[in-house]
Amino acid sequence: MVYLTKTDVDKIVRELSNSSSKKIKSIIKRLKSPEKRKVYVRDKSEIRNLLQKAFDEKRKVKIRYYGLHSDEFTTKIIDIYQIHINSIIAFCHLRDEERTFAVERINSATILDEKYAIPKNWSPESIIIDK
Numbered sequence: 290m291v292y293l294t295k296t297d298v299d300k301i302v303r304e305l306s307n308s309s310s311k312k313i314k315s316i317i318k319r320l321k322s323p324e325k326r327k328v329y330v331r332d333k334s335e336i337r338n339l340l341q342k343a344f345d346e347k348r349k350v351k352i353r354y355y356g357l358h359s360d361e362f363t364t365k366i367i368d369i370y371q372i373h374i375n376s377i378i379a380f381c382h383l384r385d386e387e388r389t390f391a392v393e394r395i396n397s398a399t400i401l402d403e404k405y406a407i408p409k410n411w412s413p414e415s416i417i418i419d420k
Contacts, residue, residue, distance in 0.1 A: 295328040329353075329397040336398050340377060344369040349401040350379075355394040362396055368405040371413055378413065380405075 305313055330339050343350045350369065353362050367379035370387065381388045 295330075298328060329399045331397045333393070336395050337392060339398050339400060340369060340392070340395075341372060343400045344372055344377075346400075347404050347406065349382075349403045349405055350398055351401055352390070352398045353396040354390060355396060357394075366401065368407070370407050370411060 302317055305317055308314065308317075330336055340350065347368075349366055351364065351366050353364055355362050363383065365384075366382040367377075367388075367390070368382075369377050369379045371378040375392055377390050377392065379388060379390060380386070
């Protein structure tokens with residue numbers, strides 16, 4: 290799977306917009322559509338900014354995350370509950386539980402349209418007490 294930055298997508302759209310192919314024009318139309326266009330960021334500073342924006346707006350995030358124990362990347366959808374300098378605490382929809390994610394192990398990320406709410410009874414201490 291290929292992940293593109295916003296700059297890369299914009300450049301590709303500009304280059305292919307001159308094509309006369311109906312198939313390419315259809316793809317360009319979908320890429321320009323704000324509902325269907327998901328931009329994945331890969332740069333660590335861009336990932337941190339994206340995570341902060343998603344947290345501020347309470348929007349779900351799709352990440353590609355490297356697991357140390359499995360030695361592979363997994364795609365996850367998360368709801369961010371708290372952000373720290375090098376990690377985030379989030380609800381992982383794949384595992385159906387709260388998890389701590391190291392920002393350095395997030396390979397790519399995109400903000401989804403879907404919103405979430407942090408549970409009213411949630412507190413950072415609940416992670417330690419419940420586990």
